[in-house]
Amino acid sequence: MAHTGSHEERIIAALDAIRSGNMADARATVDALIAEQPNYRLAQLLRARSLRHACDAAIDHRRRRRQRTEQCAR
Numbered sequence: 001m002a003h004t005g006s007h008e009e010r011i012i013a014a015l016d017a018i019r020s021g022n023m024a025d026a027r028a029t030v031d032a033l034i035a036e037q038p039n040y041r042l043a044q045l046l047r048a049r050s051l052r053h054a055c056d057a058a059i060d061h062r063r064r065r066r067q068r069t070e071q072c073a074r
Contacts, residue, residue, distance in 0.1 A: 004052045007040060023047055023050060 003013035008052035010033050027050050033043045 006039065007033060007043075011042055011046065018046075018050070023053065026050060 003010050005013070010029055014026040014029040014033075017023070017029065026046070030050065033040060034047060037043065037072050048062045
């Protein structure tokens with residue numbers, strides 16, 4: 001759910017969502033803000049951070065799955 005309000009209020013809402021672990025809500029808020037203000041650098045930075053977090057989480061998941069598979073093969 002994308003939040004409404006001033007740009008600053010929406011950035012704070014996105015940061016609160018990140019802190020609470022609700023990455024989907026944070027991403028929706030940031031994406032809506034970027035759609036309105038494409039050159040808003042802080043919003044672009046938050047988007048990049050959320051994408052990196054998603055990639056890191058996927059890599060960690062694959063690494064854990066590979067480790068479990070190797071343990072089972074022993």
